[in-house]
Amino acid sequence: QSALTQPRSVSGSPGQSVTISCTGTSSDVGGYNYVSWYQQHPGKAPKLMIYDVSKRPSGVPDRFSGSKSGNTASLTISGLQAEDEADYYCSSYAGSYVFGTGTKVTVL
Amino acid sequence: QVQLQESGPGLVKPSQTLSLTCTVSGGSISSGGYYWSWIRQHPGKGLEWIGYIYYSGSTYYNPSLKSRVTISVDTSKNQFSLKLSSVTAADTAVYYCARSGEGYLWAFDIWGQGTMVTVSS
Numbered sequence: 001q002s003a004l005t006q007p008r009s010v011s012g013s014p015g016q017s018v019t020i021s022c023t024g025t026s027s028d029v030g031g032y033n034y035v036s037w038y039q040q041h042p043g044k045a046p047k048l049m050i051y052d053v054s055k056r057p058s059g060v061p062d063r064f065s066g067s068k069s070g071n072t073a074s075l076t077i078s079g080l081q082a083e084d085e086a087d088y089y090c091s092s093y094a095g096s097y098v099f100g101t102g103t104k105v106t107v108l
Numbered sequence: 109q110v111q112l113q114e115s116g117p118g119l120v121k122p123s124q125t126l127s128l129t130c131t132v133s134g135g136s137i138s139s140g141g142y143y144w145s146w147i148r149q150h151p152g153k154g155l156e157w158i159g160y161i162y163y164s165g166s167t168y169y170n171p172s173l174k175s176r177v178t179i180s181v182d183t184s185k186n187q188f189s190l191k192l193s194s195v196t197a198a199d200t201a202v203y204y205c206a207r208s209g210e211g212y213l214w215a216f217d218i219w220g221q222g223t224m225v226t227v228s229s
Binding site: 034036044048051093096097098099101 | 154
């Protein structure tokens with residue numbers, strides 16, 4: 001399985017919204033509703049932000065939302081805050097797990 | 109609250125076997141309902157899933173690593189382990205253990221802090 005494709009970087013000013021795309025194939029993203037998103041700050045372990053495409057674990061701010069259309073999943077961060085600056089990875093389960101290439105979110 | 113902690117050598121020689129252990133605290137592996145995975149991250153790169161084990165001992169590995177990977181579980185110690193054979197410099201990475209399953213079926217809701225393993229002579 002090839003890694004899912006994400007933009008290398010996205011940026012936004014505090015309060016703005018940013019959207020990160022995650023493109024796969026019909027064999028992974030498009031074929032299953034098992035897309036998850038992880039936030040990773042430098043030197044830290046990843047943190048689950050979204051699972052099953054659009055569900056948020058307890059404790060994750062509702063500024064984070066997920067969606068999917070066809071073979072592309074998306075993570076939107078609304079009302080961007082300084083602490084949202086991090087790397088974000090998508091993942092899809094399709095018999096085995098495949099991760100995205102990662103996106104660096106910069107808060108201007 | 110369940111916590112995971114990786115342990116093992118930080119330096120492994122080429123061609124040898126990398127061995128890591130993940131200790132689970134705050135919950136029992138034997139209670140079932142969860143899959144226990146190993147995931148790695150090459151320096152400055154993305155994440156790569158290595159494989160998972162269920163408390164019963166059932167395993168599933170990343171096809172790209174399958175020939176070199178063995179994951180085992182020791183329920184008496186509440187630990188699961190990774191062995192990666194014939195390592196090369198390309199196996200240098202931060203290795204994480206993580207949990208998926210009940211409630212978050214195919215997402216990793218709990219991660220260890222990670223342990224850096226360098227392959228070098």
